[in-house]
Amino acid sequence: MLNARDLRFGFAGQPPILDDVSLSLEAGEWLGLNGDSGAGKSTLGQLLAGYLTPQAGTVTVDGAPLPRRGLRPVQWLPQSPELAVNPRWRVKRILEEAWTPPAALREAFGIEPDWMNRMPQALSGGELQRVCVLRALAPDVRYLVADEVSSMLDPLTQLDLWQGLRQIADERQIGVLVISHDAALLQRLCSHRLTLSDGQLYREPPAEQPDAQIATAPRQSPR
Template structure:
């Protein structure tokens, strides 16, 4: 279980971006997170992945603090994938930085073999997002923080990406936090939802769509 207990994040003298935030994500569970722009959703995602430190509170996996050295067991996938890669690298180097995904899995994510030797900067945002999602599925990863990862994609590519990610996450029992403004998407994908508003996290009423 990935668990956050009584997190606070603030830059005094500004009021806290959020405080007393607690949530949990079980292995194999999909949890949704919504909130208005500026509410702190991405910041919370970065905290859960160990990229930033909370002002107060703690984050644990199976009750233990996890190391942020080497491959992180919690991977944060940002909305803008170009922020997560070196634009001068070739695609194959970006993927192999974490692992060497099998060809069948590359195909499942719509990644073409001819992309592998291309520089990252020559890919579209949607193509690069698929590369970054696949890279984050390296062995040893146990939880994913998917932060608005499909907003730049057309509807057909969105569907294909989520189907591929759902299948692989279910196979490996990965816990996934889906951050999105799209309420219908969260209802369709997630077993539970939270809403971040006015510096507080609230459990949202939830019914999965058929």
């Protein structure tokens, strides 16, 4: 289980963005998070993945702190994929920075063979986002924080991306925190949803069964 307990974080000279925030994400669970712009959703995602250090509180995976080195078991996927890659590396090296996905999985994510020798700026935003999602699915990854990863994509590409991610996450029982302003998307994907407002997390009423066009929801452990 990914556990965040009593997190507090603020930037220098500013009031805390997050104050005493706690959440848990179980293996195989899809949890939604929404909130206004500037509420701290991306900050929370970076804290969960170890990109930022909380001023107070803890983040643990199965009771152990996040590792300081190597591939982290929690991966944060930002909205803008170009910020997550080295612009001087070709796609093959970008993927193999984390692992070497098999050809069948690259095909499932719509990654064409000729992309492997391209530079990231030669791909569209949607194409590069697929590369970043696949890179984040290395075998040792247990949890994903998907931070508005499909907001720049057209509806068909969104569907392809979420279907591919759902299939792999369900097979490997990867827990996914989906951050989005799109309430309809969260309702389709997630069985539980949270709202971040004024530095606090609030649980929303249980969602209906996620949309069958995306995929069948994983089994949820009692809360």
